[in-house]
Amino acid sequence: MAPIRKAVIPAAGFGTRFLPATKSQPKEMLAVVDKPLIQYAVEEAVQSGVESIAVITSRGKSSMEDHFDRSPELEQFLEEKGKLDFLEEVKGISNLAEFCWIRQKEAHGLGHAILMSESYVGHDSFAVLLPDDIFDCPSPCIGQLLDTFSELKSSVIVLGRVDEEGMKKYGIVKPKKISERVFQVEDMIEKPGPEKAFSDLGILGRYVFTPDIFDAIKKTSPDKKGEIQITDAIKLLLEKQPVYGYLFEGKRYDAGDKQGFIEATIELALKRPEFSQKLSEFLKSL
Ligand code: UTP
Numbered sequence: 001m002a003p004i005r006k007a008v009i010p011a012a013g014f015g016t017r018f019l020p021a022t023k024s025q026p027k028e029m030l031a032v033v034d035k036p037l038i039q040y041a042v043e044e045a046v047q048s049g050v051e052s053i054a055v056i057t058s059r060g061k062s063s064m065e066d067h068f069d070r071s072p073e074l075e076q077f078l079e080e081k082g083k084l085d086f087l088e089e090v091k092g093i094s095n096l097a098e099f100c101w102i103r104q105k106e107a108h109g110l111g112h113a114i115l116m117s118e119s120y121v122g123h124d125s126f127a128v129l130l131p132d133d134i135f136d137c138p139s140p141c142i143g144q145l146l147d148t149f150s151e152l153k154s155s156v157i158v159l160g161r162v163d164e165e166g167m168k169k170y171g172i173v174k175p176k177k178i179s180e181r182v183f184q185v186e187d188m189i190e191k192p193g194p195e196k197a198f199s200d201l202g203i204l205g206r207y208v209f210t211p212d213i214f215d216a217i218k219k220t221s222p223d224k225k226g227e228i229q230i231t232d233a234i235k236l237l238l239e240k241q242p243v244y245g246y247l248f249e250g251k252r253y254d255a256g257d258k259q260g261f262i263e264a265t266i267e268l269a270l271k272r273p274e275f276s277q278k279l280s281e282f283l284k285s286l
Contacts, residue, residue, distance in 0.1 A: 003150065004050070004127055004208065005049065005052060006050065006124055006127070007045040007050040007054075007126060007129060008056065008121065008126055009045075009055045009129050010114060010128070010131075011056055011131055012058035012103075012116075015027030017256060018256065018257075018258060029061075029063050032261065037256075038055070040131070044129065044135065044140045045142055046096050049143070049146065050097065050127060052097060052099075053097045053098070053099055054099075054100040054102050057103060058104050064101075068094060068096065071094070075090060100120055104116050107227075108226065108227055109229055111217045111220055112228040114217060115218065121214075123211050125209060126209060127142050128206070129142055129205065130205030132254065132255050133206070133253070133254060135248065135250055137248060137250025138249060142206050144246060145158055145207070145246050154244060155209045155243045156208045156243070156244045157234065157243065157245050157246070159204070159247045160202055160248060163200075164193075166202050167202070170202035170204065172189055173199060174186040174188065174199065175245060181246055183244065185234075187235070187238070188234060190223075201245060207230070210241070216236040216237040216240070219236055220236060
């Protein structure tokens with residue numbers, strides 16, 4: 001089986017949890033330290049061997065396209081001013097991958113957003129990265145899933161241990177343990193709460209799918225809010241073929257949520273040599 005080279009990044013949502021910041025700018029372009037959320041996801045995919053990325057986008061979000069395009073005026077300005085480090089960085093962003101921009105005309109949910117990439121993906125298996133989840137791992141999180149996919153040759157979703165609050169926020173799986181980090185998914189339930197949860201293993205924002213996911217999405221009925229949930233589609237996929245869960249190694253921030261975004265900003269800044277000392281002194285002084 002050829003290695004996976006394509007990834008899909010759904011980025012067409014309204015980002016309501018982050019209002020008012022997201023009223024006229026994409027949530028995916030909010031910067032954690034000095035990099036927009038979507039760039040963290042793109043870099044993670046590229047470090048894992050992805051070469052081509054389809055971003056699912058929507059009206060008012062063209063700043064994402066500009067961010068990954070060339071910027072000749074800025075490049076010329078940086079060159080003239082001798083700011084060569086920035087020049088390299090700015091040029092590097094536009095060379096990260098080949099990009100394809102696909103519109104989701106109405107935000108009918110994550111499953112629907114992924115379905116928009118069907119003709120781009122074709123018959124290949126592919127990775128999906130939700131840009132509001134930042135993973136800080138010893139090796140890229142989506143790469144950990146891709147390695148598992150190449151062994152098991154079936155869809156793999158990322159799992160993380162969640163607390164009772166998390167059981168109200170995420171899909172929860174019924175796992176059958178295969179090895180230390182790999183589980184076969186026997187069933188799943190969306191946001192069950194602690195009473196109905198099968199386990200403490202929650203589904204987070206990284207997936208590797210076979211192209212069969214598209215048929216499953218097409219057969220998935222919208223939920224009460226009219227949204228097609230990817231969890232419901234994965235549940236249908238389970239009836240046709242095995243789906244595995246991988247308990248990732250590392251740390252994850254829910255940066256689509258204000259609290260998670262602030263935590264990511266502080267912790268990732270503390271890891272940067274230019275900020276760590278002054279920032280920790282500042283935090284201690286509070
Ligand atoms: P989220 O549910 O976290 O994003 O979806 P959201 O809907 O933008 O945010 P809230 O819940 O209103 O605050 C995860 C990812 O899926 C994309 C979002 O842009 C986000 O990156 N998404 C979601 C779509 O592309 N289309 C949709 O219809 C829904």
